[in-house]
Every structure is written in structure tokens, then in C-alpha cells.
Amino acid sequence: MNLLAIETATEACSVALVHGDDVIARSELAPRRHAELVLPMADALLAEAGISRHALDAIAVGRGPGAFTGVRLGISLAQGMALALDLPVITVSSLAALALEAPWTESDELGQGDEAAVLAVIDARMGEIYAASYRRSGAGELLALDAERVTAAETLQLSAASGWHVVGSGWATYAEPIQARLTGPLRSADGARYPQARHVAVLAAAEFRAGHVLAPELALPVYLRDKVALTLVEQGRA
Amino acid sequence: MGIETSCDETGVALLRWEPAQPGRGLLAHALYSQIRLHAEYGGVVPELASRDHVRKLLPLVRQALAEAGLTPQDLGGVAYTAGPGLVGALLVGAAAGRAMAWALGVPAIGVHHMEGHLLAPLLEEDPPRPPFVALLVSGGHSLLVEVKGIGEYRILGDTLDDAAGEAFDKTAKLMGLPYPGGPELARLAGQGRPGMFRFPRPMTDRPGLDFSFSGLKTQVLLAWQKSDRSEQTRADIARAFEEAIVDTLLIKCRRALQATGAKRLVIAGGVGANRRLRAELAAAGEQDGFRTYFPRPAFCTDNGAMIALAGAIRLAAGQQQGESVDVHPRWDLSGLPPAPQALAGQE
Ligand SMILES: Nc1ncnc2c1ncn2[C@@H]1O[C@H](COP(=O)(O)OP(=O)(O)OP(=O)(O)O)[C@@H](O)[C@H]1O
Ligand SMILES: [Mg+2]
Numbered sequence: 001m002n003l004l005a006i007e008t009a010t011e012a013c014s015v016a017l018v019h020g021d022d023v024i025a026r027s028e029l030a031p032r033r034h035a036e037l038v039l040p041m042a043d044a045l046l047a048e049a050g051i052s053r054h055a056l057d058a059i060a061v062g063r064g065p066g067a068f069t070g071v072r073l074g075i076s077l078a079q080g081m082a083l084a085l086d087l088p089v090i091t092v093s094s095l096a097a098l099a100l101e102a103p104w105t106e107s108d109e110l111g112q113g114d115e116a117a118v119l120a121v122i123d124a125r126m127g128e129i130y131a132a133s134y135r136r137s138g139a140g141e142l143l144a145l146d147a148e149r150v151t152a153a154e155t156l157q158l159s160a161a162s163g164w165h166v167v168g169s170g171w172a173t174y175a176e177p178i179q180a181r182l183t184g185p186l187r188s189a190d191g192a193r194y195p196q197a198r199h200v201a202v203l204a205a206a207e208f209r210a211g212h213v214l215a216p217e218l219a220l221p222v223y224l225r226d227k228v229a230l231t232l233v234e235q236g237r238a
Numbered sequence: 239m240g241i242e243t244s245c246d247e248t249g250v251a252l253l254r255w256e257p258a259q260p261g262r263g264l265l266a267h268a269l270y271s272q273i274r275l276h277a278e279y280g281g282v283v284p285e286l287a288s289r290d291h292v293r294k295l296l297p298l299v300r301q302a303l304a305e306a307g308l309t310p311q312d313l314g315g316v317a318y319t320a321g322p323g324l325v326g327a328l329l330v331g332a333a334a335g336r337a338m339a340w341a342l343g344v345p346a347i348g349v350h351h352m353e354g355h356l357l358a359p360l361l362e363e364d365p366p367r368p369p370f371v372a373l374l375v376s377g378g379h380s381l382l383v384e385v386k387g388i389g390e391y392r393i394l395g396d397t398l399d400d401a402a403g404e405a406f407d408k409t410a411k412l413m414g415l416p417y418p419g420g421p422e423l424a425r426l427a428g429q430g431r432p433g434m435f436r437f438p439r440p441m442t443d444r445p446g447l448d449f450s451f452s453g454l455k456t457q458v459l460l461a462w463q464k465s466d467r468s469e470q471t472r473a474d475i476a477r478a479f480e481e482a483i484v485d486t487l488l489i490k491c492r493r494a495l496q497a498t499g500a501k502r503l504v505i506a507g508g509v510g511a512n513r514r515l516r517a518e519l520a521a522a523g524e525q526d527g528f529r530t531y532f533p534r535p536a537f538c539t540d541n542g543a544m545i546a547l548a549g550a551i552r553l554a555a556g557q558q559q560g561e562s563v564d565v566h567p568r569w570d571l572s573g574l575p576p577a578p579q580a581l582a583g584q585e
Pocket of ligand 2 (some may be wrong): 351376508539540
């Protein structure tokens with residue numbers, strides 16, 4: 001299987017290629033340069049693997065949540081590529097991809113008794129974070145513990161866990177209020193982690209094998225923050 | 239393929255390049271207007287516009303391909319609006335268009351939206367050839383441009399405040415018409431009686447080719463507030479307002495033709511769909527001896543066909559965009575590179 005994955009929802013811009021058993025990737029922390037970097041990165045990966053774009057079987061993309069413009073950039077690029085090459089698209093949660101950035105130990109896996117969970121948090125601006133928590137059920141497999149949401153860190157609700165790994169830019173901005181909401185001891189925290197295409201690729205490859213694919217026009221962003229303006233009626237009330 | 243997503247319309251068109259008669263190569267065009275989405279908010283909400291483009295663009299691409307009986311593999315190039323416009327909205331069309339071209343291994347080109355408008359009359363039978371003067375009157379622009387060739391644009395006049403289309407929309411709103419009121423105001427004007435009201439022709443009493451339309455709406459507001467606010471009065475005021483705008487544009491067009499010695503006048507942009515404007519300019523042309531060229535009304539407002547055309551012309555001139563997805567929310571029309579000999583028969 002050859003699968004190209006794009007992740008541009010946050011400050012990190014990355015592209016990955018699943019080529020047989022290998023996953024190769026390019027990633028750069030390059031706020032505001034994503035639009036310039038993605039296609040050259042894709043070229044470099046295809047050249048490194050020695051395959052043409054016509055050998056691709058699917059396009060994967062981190063569909064958010066994250067910066068609206070970044071999310072749309074990735075989705076639009078994936079849509080355009082997939083339509084032109086007549087390929088299916090797999091959309092992957094950028095929070096799930098971020099969760100795979102957490103340091104994992106054997107004991108973090110399900111059924112080991114001492115099960116730590118991962119909280120993925122992306123700074124959503126306006127005093128809020130995008131958040132979701134997961135457990136690992138096997139190599140590269142994630143089990144969602146709750147629904148993705150946009151929330152103030154102060155009112156974050158988490159399920160019970162014997163320990164927490166926290167990853168993502170939400171931690172960089174809201175470490176204190178997030179720590180106050182944890183339901184178990186903090187095992188590790190890293191606010192300088194971002195969703196990466198290589199994790200999007202791994203999660204998408206499993207979906208592809210399971211037949212969970214979309215037509216390109218149905219590959220759409222997930223913003224979580226959906227109220228972005230007031231209608232005339234609401235303006236009148238305000 | 240031409241893709242337009244600069245504001246609140248998603249447009250896709252397919253054009254086979256025929257330099258002598260570009261309009262004959264138009265194979266398909268599909269358009270989706272977001273007007274109803276934004277009406278609830280009283281104006282275009284940029285974030286919602288971007289979100290809607292993402293949902294609508296690919297279905298329109300498929301629709302246009304089906305209409306033309308083509309597959310993506312038949313495409314020889316992809317053009318998309320790269321600016322000016324709303325940055326988030328532009329990025330949707332640019333990213334999808336650039337990625338399609340990348341996937342197909344064909345050239346891509348980012349088009350200047352106003353060059354698209356300016357060249358739209360070339361899609362009609364008997365297309366105008368440069369040199370000509372262009373009046374670009376849309377929701378965001380009021381420009382008089384001297385066109386010596388493709389990409390050789392000199393701005394002769396610009397608006398100091400509101401654009402002509404903006405003046406229509408704002409004036410309509412003042413008199414209680416729902417967003418976007420411009421076309422509705424023009425329709426009402428058709429029912430207005432002549433001579434009931436009269437508004438000034440701004441900036442025509444002094445030399446120069448610039449416009450200023452913001453004062454007009456204040457005049458309209460005063461007249462409307464003092465009136466009986468009946469339906470007929472609204473139509474009468476609409477008529478007087480439309481006459482003032484059209485007359486002002488006409489005076490400035492005459493001046494621009496005189497100043498440049500051009501014998502052709504091209505009108506484009508959404509306000510170019512206005513019936514009175516079309517009739518008055520055509521009549522003036524007969525009188526003064528210049529020819530007028532208009533796009534069909536559907537190609538006055540935003541559409542993919544004009545982007546496909548402008549893109550095809552620039553690709554034919556050997557210009558193309560690298561792999562970076564570049565958009566320019568603000569972009570000076572007069573700074574575009576020339577594309578000499580892109581059109582057969584250019585004088
Ligand atoms: N029949 C008409 N009479 C007057 N104005 C009209 C008519 N039809 C459309 N318009 C005006 O044209 C404008 C829309 O034109 P267009 O789509 O070209 O503008 P835009 O794309 O919003 O702006 P720009 O091209 O400058 O970025 C609106 O302001 C609308 O009111
Ligand atoms: Mg326009």
C-alpha cells in the first residue's frame with residue numbers, strides 16, 4: 001500500500017508516505033509557511049521512495065481540530081489530489097494524531113493494570129482548548145475515552161485514569177488549569193508537541209485496510225468551534 | 239479548468255483554449271452562490287464563506303466535468319483566483335486547484351480576480367482586442383483602466399471610498415432592502431418615475447477620473463427619511479440613485495476615452511449587469527463613435543469562466559505558478575506581468 005498523508009492543522013507542517021512497511025516523513029515547525037511547503041515535501045517523499053504519484057492508493061489528511069485556515073489547507077490539498085488521481089481519502093483526527101506523540105510505556109497499554117491515559121490538547125485561542133483523551137490498545141492503535149471538544153481548560157471534564165500523559169500546545173498555555181482537572185497523577189507533559197503526518201499516516205493505514213474511506217468531496221474539516229458569527233436576529237438581541 | 243473562490247461565490251469552468259474566439263472554447267461552467275447563507279448575517283462572514291467553499295468546490299468540479307464530458311486526466315492546466323479577496327476563501331480554491339495540477343502533472347496559474355473580470359468580455363462573440371479602456375465596477379472595486387495589452391494595465395481612476403456595487407448594496411440597506419440589495423435596488427429603479435428626485439453626480443464638477451460614492455448614500459438616506467416611505471417613493475428614489483451612479487460613470491468613461499484616445503470601452507464586474515448602465519453607455523458609444531463590450535450578465539458577477547480565460551491566456555504566454563500555494567488578499571492590478579502576443583490578432 002502507498003498512502004500519502006498531510007497534516008497542517010497546527011504550527012507544524014508535515015507530510016508522510018506509507019510505502020510498504022515503511023513510513024517516511026518530512027516535518028517542519030513553520031507557522032504561516034504551510035501552503036508553500038506541502039507539495040515540495042510530497043515530491044521529496046515520492047522521490048525518496050522511488051514511486052510516482054500514480055502509484056498512490058489513498059490520500060490521508062489531519063482534518064482538525066486546529067487553526068481553521070490550516071485545517072482547510074490540508075483538506076483542500078487532499079481533496080484536489082484525490083479527485084485528480086481518482087483516489088479515496090481518509091480523514092484522521094488531529095487530536096488522535098497528537099496523542100500518538102505522547103511517550104508510551106508497556107504499562108500504558110490496556111489490560112496491564114496500571115493504565116495511563118493520554119490527554120491531547122491544542123490551544124484553540126479565545127481562552128479555550130481543543131481536547132480529547134485516549135488509551136492505547138496496541139501498537140499505534142487508539143481508543144477514544146471521550147468526544148473531541150472545545151472547552152475552557154478550567155472546566156475540562158476527564159474520566160478516571162491512574163495517570164496522565166498530556167501533549168500539545170494547550171499545555172504550553174494552560175498547564176496549571178489543565179493539571180488541576182487531571183483525575184490521576186501526571187506521568188509526563190509536553191507542550192511543544194504537534195500533530196504529525198506520520199501518525200496521521202499510521203492511523204489512516206489501519207482505516208484504509210478496514211475499508212473506511214471517503215470520496216474526496218466528503219473529506220471535510222472538523223472545526224469543533226462552529227459558532228463564528230452572530231446572525232442579524234442575534235445581533236439585535238445582543 | 240478555472241476555479242473562483244475569492245468571496246461568496248464558488249465557480250468552476252472548463253475552457254478549451256481558442257485564442258481567436260475564446261468564448262467558443264467554453265465547455266462548461268458551474269456556479270454556487272452563498273448569498274442565502276450570508277443574508278442571515280447581513281453581510282459576508284469570511285469564515286463561513288471559507289467553510290462553504292470547502293463543501294461546494296469539489297461537487298462543482300464534478301458537475302463541470304460531467305457537463306463537458308471530460309475527466310480530470312483531460313485537463314491541460316488549472317487556473318484559480320489567487321487574489322485579491324478574502325484570504326481564507328482564496329486559499330480553498332488555490333489549494334485544491336494547485337493540488338489537482340500537481341497530481342495531474344500539468345501547469346497551474348494563480349489569476350488576479352480583477353483581470354478575470356476585465357477579460358470576461360472576451361468570452362463573447364466578436365471579442366474586444368487591446369488597446370481599450372475598461373470600466374471595472376463590482377462589489378469591491380470601481381476602476382477605470384487603460385489596457386494596452388494583456389497585463390499592461392494603467393489605473394486611470396479609482397474610488398476614494400465606496401465601490402459602485404457597494405454603494406448599490408448600502409443604499410438598498412438604508413431603504414430596508416435585504417442583503418445584498420444591489421440587484422433588487424436596480425429592479426426597483428425600473429419601476430421608479432423619472433424626475434421625482436435628483437441626486438448629485440459626485441466629483442464630476444472637477445477634472446480627474448476618480449470616483450466617490452459614499453456621499454450619495456447620505457443624500458439618499460435624507461431623502462428617504464423625509465419621504466412618505468411608500469413603495470412608489472422607494473422606487474422613485476432608487477431610480478434617481480441609479481441615474482446618478484450611471485451618469486457619473488458615463489461622464490468619467492467619456493473622459494477616460496478622450497484622455498487615452500481609445501475607441502473601445504469594455505465594461506465588467508457585477509454592476510456591469512445593470513441595465514441602465516448598459517443602455518446608457520451603448521447609446522453614448524453610438525453618439526461619440528466608440529464601441530462598447532459587455533460580458534453576458536452571468537459573467538459580470540463572479541464566475542469560474544473568467545478565471546479559466548485569464549488563466550488560459552497566461553498559461554499560453556508561458557507563465558505558471560510553482561508548487562507553493564500562493565494567495566494575495568491585496569494585489570495591485572497594475573503590477574501584473576505583461577503577456578505579449580497571448581491573443582491572436584492583438585493590435
Ligand atoms: N443589476 C445590478 N445593478 C447594480 N449593481 C449590481 C447589479 N447586479 C449586481 N450588482 C452589484 O454587483 C456587485 C457584485 O459584483 P461582483 O460579484 O463582481 O463583486 P465582488 O466579486 O463582490 O467584488 P470584487 O470583484 O470587486 O472583489 C454587488 O455589489 C451587487 O450589488
Ligand atoms: Mg468579483
